[in-house]
Amino acid sequence: MIWLLFLALAALALAPLGLALLRPPRPQGRREADLALYQAQLAELARDHAAGRLDEAAFTAARTEVQRRLLAAPAEPAPPTNPRSAALLAAGLFLIPAGGIALYLWHGAPDVPAAPYVERAAAAARDDALLAQLRSRIESVPPQSEGARQGWLLLGNAERGRGRMDAAAEAFSRALAIRFDAGVAAELAELQIGRGEMEAAATIITEAMRQDARDPRLRFLSGLLEARAGRPQNARATWQALLADTPPEAPWRPFLERELQNLP
Template sequence: MIWLLFLALAALALAPLGWSLARPRAARGRHDADLALYRAQLAELDRERAAGRLDEAAFAAARTEVQRRLLAAPADAPAPHPRGAATLAAGLFLIPALGIGLYLWNGTPDVPAAPFVERAAEAARDDALLAQLRARIAQVPPASEGARQGWLLLGNAERARGRLDPAAEAFARVLAIRFDPGIAAELAELQVQRNALEPAAALLAQSLQAAPTDPRLRFLAGMVEARAGRPANARVVWQGLLADTPADAPWRGMLEQQLRELP
């Protein structure tokens, strides 16, 4: 009976892939895929907010993250090789077979789920590792490249854990060692999420002097103006960015939507 259950679960998991292979459809580029993903993620965030599972601050932070990923998305990639469909079709059979084979060889069905105590212990281990990283950073010259890389690693780790304040502090230390517009964009985005709009505006102004055409910096500059209650300024910034945005840019639809939502 348990094997029938495993097979049923595998069939359910792979059913969308099988349907997509069986149904003829026009090929979609990276641009269309990015837009579809953005709309799906945004709709999910709207549902979470409507259901009361996200407050306004969390909703704004999550939406900003989706926008960041879309702005960082590359242009259209080349179309997949025709043999890709055959490979995917073979995967419909090979993936369940491989999974069952691995389970038979080294499966441990009696292992219980990780309780809260174990998850808390894992979080404590992460805290200890980050503390060790901070200690190592303290042992190298403050303005060295080693310190810069350490702070950058720490900032990314803290942001991944949702700890915006220490992440912002780490990115600020990276910029203090050597200014970089890309890292400045990361810090400015964190400041927007933390509602530190004045520092974000000052940082973006400095960054745009070094990289005046960077679309992410320009988008964030408009976001600061919109969050600060200056929609007219945000409209000017975003309309200028829209005029310079190629028609096939993956973030163009998002930018147009932001403009439509301005009061």
């Protein structure tokens, strides 16, 4: 199957070259340019006549003159086809894929795993080891200390960066349990909304807005929660109020406007 795939890709890549060999040569030269010019002039005369800018006599005389010049245009023979160039192109249709396959058989190694996958696997293993060390260090400090809180925050960001949202939400929850912070609450609420945990997200957002009711991210998440819960009117009211308080240069303003437009 892999060789059939290689042959299909080679045929696709060389298709333009084959079409160039099969297509008859187009005549090039002064006559072709003259024909295009005279045809454009005839079309322009027809438009002027239809618009009433030329009467019948003037139109007929002008058309006759253009047709006379068209017939009098010198004919030029098409440039001769170089047999040698055509032969080289035809040989290339065979030699290029044959050379590519020969080179692959000489240096290729189809059974060796892809290097990027190996590198990604090694990087993932290193990340796992680092996160395991981080967890061990968190467990070695007092559980309610600021050091533990910072460790959970670092772990939550790392897990979210790796796409492990469950582990990230757990780490942010541990950090909030040590000391509640509106910014961290917004991080956790966003993860909870993405996982469909609407009630938990609503509880976190309500508590966080008691601490900082003007925080734009919390206000946006509040509207997002309403939108995901099937209450677009509530979401629109929340986001419109946020938009009114958002400076024109705020980087999140275009995103907010787009979300408003997407509401049903």
